[in-house]
Amino acid sequence: MKKKFLIPLFFLLLFSRQMVVGQDRNTIELGHFISVHSTILNEERSILVSLPDSYNDPSKTDQLYPIIILLDGYVHFKTTLAIVHFLGSRTNRNYLMPETIVVAIENVDRERDFTITKLQTKRANTMGGGKKFLDFIETELIPYVDNHYRAAPHRTLIGHSLGGLLTVNAYLDPNSLFDAYLAIDPSIWWDETTMESKLASMTLTSINKKLYWATANQGETNYEKNKKRHDRFVAMMGERWDDKLQVKHDYFEKENHRSVPLPALYEGLKYLNETHE
Numbered sequence: 001m002k003k004k005f006l007i008p009l010f011f012l013l014l015f016s017r018q019m020v021v022g023q024d025r026n027t028i029e030l031g032h033f034i035s036v037h038s039t040i041l042n043e044e045r046s047i048l049v050s051l052p053d054s055y056n057d058p059s060k061t062d063q064l065y066p067i068i069i070l071l072d073g074y075v076h077f078k079t080t081l082a083i084v085h086f087l088g089s090r091t092n093r094n095y096l097m098p099e100t101i102v103v104a105i106e107n108v109d110r111e112r113d114f115t116i117t118k119l120q121t122k123r124a125n126t127m128g129g130g131k132k133f134l135d136f137i138e139t140e141l142i143p144y145v146d147n148h149y150r151a152a153p154h155r156t157l158i159g160h161s162l163g164g165l166l167t168v169n170a171y172l173d174p175n176s177l178f179d180a181y182l183a184i185d186p187s188i189w190w191d192e193t194t195m196e197s198k199l200a201s202m203t204l205t206s207i208n209k210k211l212y213w214a215t216a217n218q219g220e221t222n223y224e225k226n227k228k229r230h231d232r233f234v235a236m237m238g239e240r241w242d243d244k245l246q247v248k249h250d251y252f253e254k255e256n257h258r259s260v261p262l263p264a265l266y267e268g269l270k271y272l273n274e275t276h277e
Contacts, residue, residue, distance in 0.1 A: 030081055031102070036144050040136045041129075046106040047141070048077050051149070052099035053089055064152035065101045067145060069137060069178075071114065071163035073104025076261055080104070080158070083265045087273070097273035100156075103145055105137075114162035116169050117191040130166050138177045156272060160184040160261050165191070168213075172198040174205035181209065182268040184261050185216040188233060189225050199236060210246040212271045214264035216257045227251065 031050035038045055054060045070080055080102055087096040107113070111127050118128035137157075145151050157178045159167035164186025171181040172195065188195060215230045234249045248271045252260050 030078065031104075034148075036141055038136045038140050040132055040140060041108075043108065045108070045136070045141070048073050048102075048104040048106065049145075049149070050077075050081050050102040050104075052101065053085075053091065054099055055101075055150070064150050065099055066152045066154040066156070067101045067103055067142075067149075068156045068158060069141070070102060070104040071157075071159035071166065072107060072110070072161075074106050076158075076160065076265075077102070077104045079262055080265055083262075083269060087266075087269055096270055101145070101149055101151060103141070105141070110162055114159070114166040115190055116166070117194050119190070130169060134166070134170055134173075134176075142177060154179050156180040156182065156269075158182040158184070158265070158268075159186070160264075161257065162187050162190070168211075169195065169198070171209065171211050172202060172206060174203045176206075176209075179209055180272040181211045182214075182265070182272060183211065184214045184264045184268070185218075185226070185257050186213070186230075188229055192229060192233075195233070196236070199233070199240070202237070202240065204244075207241050207245050210272050211248075212264075212268035213247060213249045214260055214268060215249065215251045216255050216260035217251075217253050218257055 031048050034047045034049055036045050036047055037043075052065055054063070055065065068080070068084070070076055084097070084100050084102060086092055087094050088099050090099070109126055109129075111125060112129040113133035114130055115127045116130040118125070121127075142155065155178045157167050157170055157180075159165070159182075161184070164183040165188055167181050167183040168186050168188060169191075170176045170178060171183070213230065213234060215227055218226045230249070234247060237245055237247060250264070250267055252263055255263060
């Protein structure tokens with residue numbers, strides 16, 4: 001059955017404007033930059049941080065906030081903030097997710113940081129550093145956030161394309177520190193064999209976590225490479241774990257690889273924050 005995902009663009013403009021109305025009406029502030037030194041990566045990493053509306057409310061000084069770790073941070077920062085604000089802000093009163101701290105990592109080398117395995121290419125490449133990058137996030141960045149902000153121990157990882165590939169790899173890792181995962185049109189063609197091996201050894205630790213998987217329409221040319229692979233991989237997870245699996249997979253027929261992050265973030269964050277009485 002075909003699904004329609006209608007997200008009026010005007011709400012992004014409307015609530016982006018709401019986000020910037022703060023204590024000083026002469027400034028526009030969505031967040032701030034921090035720099036975190038990584039011993040693991042041997043480099044400085046630039047991070048964008050956005051705090052919830054109520055974070056500096058004197059009556060909320062004891063409140064803790066879940067965090068989102070956002071890959072390709074600069075690219076998706078404003079879009080993600082608008083949707084998080086729309087779904088969870090007290091101003092909007094939707095209460096579809098809690099107010100959340102967004103931590104967006106700016107890129108240095110996407111192929112190095114988002115890929116777990118190294119492909120053979122004619123040119124020299126830096127691929128295959130994904131495990132080290134996840135180590136940086138989990139053992140350096142998250143502790144930094146926990147020490148400097150009122151962060152609750154609930155963490156969501158969001159990635160698109162190669163970032164989606166890393167997100168799925170993190171989900172399959174039983175030792176991952178994240179509680180929820182949002183993979184947007186993940187490039188699983190990159191290391192499908194490795195991922196299938198991980199799938200075969202999935203544990204209850206993984207399936208007790210929630211994963212939202214969005215697939216874009218990349219056309220007939222890329223059907224085998226993209227949608228068919230996505231359908232097969234999600235089906236394999238379902239066959240292995242059946243109704244125990246907490247995975248939702250949506251196909252956005254009217255969206256391509258570039259346009260799919262907007263509706264996927266909206267639908268994905270709603271699903272990941274659903275609660276059942």
